[in-house]
Amino acid sequence: MPSLTIRNLDDTLINALKRKAGASARSVEAELRIALKAWADQPAMMQVEAVSQRLQQAIALAENGRASDFSTRPPYSAARLADAIGEDHVTPVAQWIEGIAEPSLSQLKAIAAYCSVSADWLAYGEGTPYLCEYDRIPENAGQGVLWLLDADPKTLKTHLQGLRFIRCAGERGGLLLVKQWADKDLVIRTPYVVSEDTGGGGRSSLRNLTQVWHLLYQVYSECDLAPDLAITSHIASERTYRQLQDGWHNPSALLHDLPSQPWWEDIWDSNEFARSNYWPGWKKLCTDLYEEISDSKSASNIRESIESGEHPLLKEIENAALLGKLDT
Structure with missing residues (x-):
C-alpha cells in the first residue's frame, strides 16, 4: 500500500488528531486516514445530499398536485415510488430520499416521470421542476x-x-x-x-x-x-x-x-x-x-x-x- 509523509504539521492540528484518536481508541495514523477519506468523499456526499433534496422537493410538489382534476394517485410514499419505477425493494428508494444512497440516472428519470417534474432538473439540477x-x-x-x-x-x-x-x-x-x-x-x-x-x-x-x-x-x-x-x-x-x-x-x-x-x-x-x-x-x-x-x-x-x-x-x-x- 502506498505511503504518504507529511512534514511541518501545525502543533494545533497534531494535538487535535491525538485527542480524536484517543477518544476513538485509534492510532493517530488511523485517525488521519479516516479524516482524509472523509475529506475525499465530501464531493460525492454533497452530490448524494443534493439529489436527496431534489427528490424530497419533487415528492412534495407532486403531493401538492394530487388534487388536480384528473389525478387519482395515492400518496407519494417510498413504497409507491418503488412500485412505480419497477424496484422490487422499498429500502433503496427510502435511502435515496434520506440521502444515504444515490439512485442511477435512469432511476431518477423514471421518478421524474412519475412525479411529473423535469428529468433534467431532478437528475442534474438544471432548470426548474416544471x-x-x-x-x-x-x-x-x-x-x-x-x-x-x-x-x-x-x-x-x-x-x-x-x-x-x-x-x-x-x-x-x-x-x-x-x-x-x-x-x-x-x-x-x-x-x-x-x-x-x-x-x-x-x-x-x-x-x-x-x-x-x-x-x-x-x-x-x-x-x-x-x-x-x-x-x-x-x-x-x-x-x-x-x-x-x-x-x-x-x-x-x-x-x-x-x-x-x-x-x-x-x-x-x-x-x-x-x-x-x-x-x-x-x-x-x-x-x-x-x-x-x-x-x-x-x-x-x-x-x-x-x-x-x-x-x-x-x-x-x-x-x-x-x-x-x-x-x-
Whole structure:
C-alpha cells in the first residue's frame, strides 16, 4: 500500500488528531486516514445530499398536485415510488430520499416521470421542476386548434389531458396556456393580450385567436376528438400568474385553486358574451371583436364555415371518423 509523509504539521492540528484518536481508541495514523477519506468523499456526499433534496422537493410538489382534476394517485410514499419505477425493494428508494444512497440516472428519470417534474432538473439540477416556454399560437384557425390540442396532423389524435387558458387579472390581461399530459405539465407564455390594450398587430392576432377558440369549441364539443380532455379558462391574480411561469410551483395545484370561468368559449359567441362580465371592459372588447370580424370578408367567411360545420378541419375529422381512424 502506498505511503504518504507529511512534514511541518501545525502543533494545533497534531494535538487535535491525538485527542480524536484517543477518544476513538485509534492510532493517530488511523485517525488521519479516516479524516482524509472523509475529506475525499465530501464531493460525492454533497452530490448524494443534493439529489436527496431534489427528490424530497419533487415528492412534495407532486403531493401538492394530487388534487388536480384528473389525478387519482395515492400518496407519494417510498413504497409507491418503488412500485412505480419497477424496484422490487422499498429500502433503496427510502435511502435515496434520506440521502444515504444515490439512485442511477435512469432511476431518477423514471421518478421524474412519475412525479411529473423535469428529468433534467431532478437528475442534474438544471432548470426548474416544471417547464415554461414562450410560443405563439398559429393564427390559422385549423393549425391553431391542432397546435393547442398537440394533435398529430396525420392521425388527428392527441394524448393531451388538460388545456387551460389563464388570463392575468387587470387591464392588461396577458395570456398563459397550460398543456397537461399524464406525465407532465407545460406552461406556455404567449404574446397575446386579451383586452382593449393592444396595438394594431396585437389586435389582429387577438381577432384570429377568437377564431381559433371558436373552432376549438366546435371540435371539443361536437367531434369528440379528445374525449378525455378537459379545456377550461381562468383568471389569475398577478401573483399566481407569476408563480405559473417561475417553474417552481406545481401548475395543477395552482389551477386547482382557481375557479373555472368559461370566458374562452364566450368571447367569440354573440349569444353569450353580452350575458357575462368577466373583467372590466369585457363586453366592449367582445362586441368590437365580433364586429371587426363581421366587417372582414375573409374573417367572416371563416366564422361562417365554423358555424356551418364546413370548416376544412371539421370535415377532415368527420371523414377520419367515418373511416374508423378516430375513436369517436
